[in-house]
Amino acid sequence: MEKPDYSQDYDKLLRSLYRAIIFLSSFAVVLALGLVYYGLLGNPFAAEQSIPVAAKQEAPAARRPGAAADERTEGGVHLATGLRVAEGFEVVRANCTGCHSGKLIAQNRATRDGWQEMIRWMQRTQGLWELGGNEAVILNYLAANYAPEEIGRRASLDLEAIEWYILEE
Numbered sequence: 001m002e003k004p005d006y007s008q009d010y011d012k013l014l015r016s017l018y019r020a021i022i023f024l025s026s027f028a029v030v031l032a033l034g035l036v037y038y039g040l041l042g043n044p045f046a047a048e049q050s051i052p053v054a055a056k057q058e059a060p061a062a063r064r065p066g067a068a069a070d071e072r073t074e075g076g077v078h079l080a081t082g083l084r085v086a087e088g089f090e091v092v093r094a095n096c097t098g099c100h101s102g103k104l105i106a107q108n109r110a111t112r113d114g115w116q117e118m119i120r121w122m123q124r125t126q127g128l129w130e131l132g133g134n135e136a137v138i139l140n141y142l143a144a145n146y147a148p149e150e151i152g153r154r155a156s157l158d159l160e161a162i163e164w165y166i167l168e169e
């Protein structure tokens, strides 16, 4: 009786086994390439990719909390507040630029009394605090720098015209 030859079947089996290994390993290669891409370039499907560059830009230095204030001036005007740098500027800046821009102040013109009325109005209706001794400093500054008659330039300080008064203790 002739011995059956199984070598052909064995070769077939081996070949199909190799094919299966190569087929499966191609998946592994694709997966590995994907992981390398993800690791190097980040998630390609993330929404972040479509945010325009402008939206990602940092706020200007003066807006970042803790950053040094922008103290640049131009033509005697403090750029960040829009207020003129003159005697009393720091007091005005400290008391008058918390709720609105200093530019709102610089746009207005009034006499000392007019300015006082505006301050009273803000104190009555807008929660402006009592200014105490600073009020005279603020009014002097406003009357000198934002008086009604001036057009585009600082009014000269008329020391005779200022109503000086003694501050209460």
Ligand code: HEC
Pocket (backbone or CB within 6 Å): 092, 095, 096, 097, 098, 099, 100, 104, 105, 108, 118, 119, 122, 126, 127, 128, 129, 138, 142
């Ligand atoms: C507690 C908040 C607050 C503070 C502090 C404050 N203001 Fe005002 N001020 C307001 C509000 C609110 C308005 C109305 C803003 C608007 O109409 O958009 C206003 C309006 C003004 C206007 C415009 C008035 C008008 O008729 O249009 C001027 C000028 C002004 N403030 C000056 C000052 C000055 C000077 C100081 C410092 C003494 C000061 N503000 C401090 C709240 C404040």
